[in-house]
Amino acid sequence: MINLILFGKPGSGKGTQAEFVKNKYDLIHISTGDLFRNNISNNTELGLLAKSYMDKGDLVPDEVTIKMLESEVNNHPNAKGFIFDGFPRTTVQAEILDQFLITLKLSISMTIALEVDENLLIERLISRGKDSGRSDDQDRTKIQNRFDEYNKKTSPLINYYKNQNKFFDVDGVGDINEISYRIFNTIDNNI
Numbered sequence: 001m002i003n004l005i006l007f008g009k010p011g012s013g014k015g016t017q018a019e020f021v022k023n024k025y026d027l028i029h030i031s032t033g034d035l036f037r038n039n040i041s042n043n044t045e046l047g048l049l050a051k052s053y054m055d056k057g058d059l060v061p062d063e064v065t066i067k068m069l070e071s072e073v074n075n076h077p078n079a080k081g082f083i084f085d086g087f088p089r090t091t092v093q094a095e096i097l098d099q100f101l102i103t104l105k106l107s108i109s110m111t112i113a114l115e116v117d118e119n120l121l122i123e124r125l126i127s128r129g130k131d132s133g134r135s136d137d138q139d140r141t142k143i144q145n146r147f148d149e150y151n152k153k154t155s156p157l158i159n160y161y162k163n164q165n166k167f168f169d170v171d172g173v174g175d176i177n178e179i180s181y182r183i184f185n186t187i188d189n190n191i
């Protein structure tokens with residue numbers, strides 16, 4: 001069973017690449033951002049709560065995010081593996097994910113980080129915001145806040161997974177198919 005984490009700053013291409021990886025390795029793709037957005041569209045209580053954080057570019061509190069993630073994993077008892085996209089984003093989330101997977105007799109196989117310069121990311125996010133209407137992609141202050149959240153709360157995970165020898169970098173700039181190829185190579189050479 002392969003359980004992957006796709007890691008990277010907002011706009012680094014996690015969602016796009018997760019789809020390719022999911023198809024190639026027959027994994028269940030879990031995107032916490034997508035799950036929150038679905039809850040917002042369906043006007044659920046969880047959506048209402050998440051929206052107040054997401055609109056500002058803040059992270060949603062750990063306990064809410066973790067509960068949602070665990071229930072999504074539990075919904076797929078026959079999965080051949082998972083690709084986590086946008087989760088974990090804090091050390092607490094990473095620690096709880098490890099413990100939760102142990103209870104299922106599973107573990108993270110590897111973490112793949114998409115490396116993209118912040119200036120390029122801002123351009124990508126602004127252009128995505130125009131197409132998708134995502135409010136957190138349309139405002140430079142919110143985008144900057146998401147980078148600040150990442151740098152403060154998420155970047156410590158690089159060392160967390162390096163310490164477990166599970167961290168791999170991939171250049172996230174270039175042709176989409178070329179980037180997928182780099183990711184597939186990284187998986188195949190290190191799994």
Ligand code: ADP
Pocket residue numbers: 009010011012032033034036053054057058059060061062065085086087088089090093136146
């Ligand atoms: P991006 O990585 O491009 O910012 P996502 O769709 O992954 O987009 O996330 C959008 C927003 O959803 C985040 O800014 C945050 O508010 C919330 N979110 C997603 N995943 C998490 C998480 N693991 N922990 C806390 N908040 C999250």
